[in-house]
Amino acid sequence: MTAFSFFGRESMIHHSCDRCKKLIDREHEIRYVVNLEIQVAVEPCDGEFCDESNLAELEEILKQLDHCDCDEIRSNAYQCRQYDLCADCRNEYLADPFASERQPEFGFSDN
Numbered sequence: 001m002t003a004f005s006f007f008g009r010e011s012m013i014h015h016s017c018d019r020c021k022k023l024i025d026r027e028h029e030i031r032y033v034v035n036l037e038i039q040v041a042v043e044p045c046d047g048e049f050c051d052e053s054n055l056a057e058l059e060e061i062l063k064q065l066d067h068c069d070c071d072e073i074r075s076n077a078y079q080c081r082q083y084d085l086c087a088d089c090r091n092e093y094l095a096d097p098f099a100s101e102r103q104p105e106f107g108f109s110d111n
C-alpha cells in the first residue's frame with residue numbers, strides 16, 4: 001500500500017460546482033447541495049376560514065392545471081432543482097442568492 005492509486009481516484013464519482021464549474025475534491029473539500037423549490041404562491045387569507053380558503057384556492061389552482069395539458073404551465077407551477085456548490089460558491093450564494101449584476105464592487109484588495 002505504498003503506491004498512490006490514481007485509477008482508484010479516477011473511478012470515483014466527481015461532482016463539479018454548478019456555479020463556478022470547479023471540480024469538487026471530495027477528499028479535501030466539502031460539497032454543498034442547494035435544494036431550490038419554486039412554487040405558485042397562494043395568497044394569504046385573513047378571513048375566518050383561513051386554512052380552508054387557502055386549501056380551496058390551492059385546489060382550484062391545481063384543478064386548473066389538471067384541465068390544462070400544457071406542460072409549460074405545469075412546470076411553472078412547481079419546480080424543484082438541486083445544485084452542487086463548492087465552499088466558496090456556497091458563501092457567495094448565501095450572500096447574494098440572485099447574483100445581482102448591478103451589485104457594486106466592494107473594493108476587495110489583496111494588499
Ligand SMILES: [Zn+2]
Nearest residue numbers: 017020086089
Ligand atoms: Zn464553485
